[in-house]
Amino acid sequence: MSSSRQQTSIVPTRHHAFRQLKLVVPGLAITYYLGTISEFLRILQDTESPWGRTVALGGLGHGLATIALFVYVLMTPWIKGVEANYRSWRESGVLSSVIPVLTASIVIGWFLFVLTLGQWSQMGYLKGIIGVSSVYALTFGLLGLVPVPKVRQA
Numbered sequence: 001m002s003s004s005r006q007q008t009s010i011v012p013t014r015h016h017a018f019r020q021l022k023l024v025v026p027g028l029a030i031t032y033y034l035g036t037i038s039e040f041l042r043i044l045q046d047t048e049s050p051w052g053r054t055v056a057l058g059g060l061g062h063g064l065a066t067i068a069l070f071v072y073v074l075m076t077p078w079i080k081g082v083e084a085n086y087r088s089w090r091e092s093g094v095l096s097s098v099i100p101v102l103t104a105s106i107v108i109g110w111f112l113f114v115l116t117l118g119q120w121s122q123m124g125y126l127k128g129i130i131g132v133s134s135v136y137a138l139t140f141g142l143l144g145l146v147p148v149p150k151v152r153q154a
Contacts, residue, residue, distance in 0.1 A: 016144075023141030027134045036131035039121045040113070052120030059116055062109030069102040070143050077148070110136060
């Protein structure tokens, strides 16, 4: 009887890191230039606009859920001990349930952030869309720099 052992290793590549930095650098620059984060935080602290604060909290909750789910998807090989097949995620037991929730969280969170900045800030909807998209690009770029573990059969 042969026994199979699984080893987990992390395989980072410079090419992958460079591709992620293509998201991080413009995302950071645009977010900083537009003042997206400070404007969002101002709305969160605004006590005179309860709807703005409520929508902002909803967007923040979905944003945090997106990050948590994304990290969970990345760490699935460590958690389950099995290499995740991201290309055929519909056939995977774990990914087939997490990916739709992750997608919904991304879309709803993005929409709530845009609504918050468009309605309750001086940015307006066009700058709000650009600002929120840059925050998302920055976030996904940084999350993409997290090394993905590779599970090898030994």
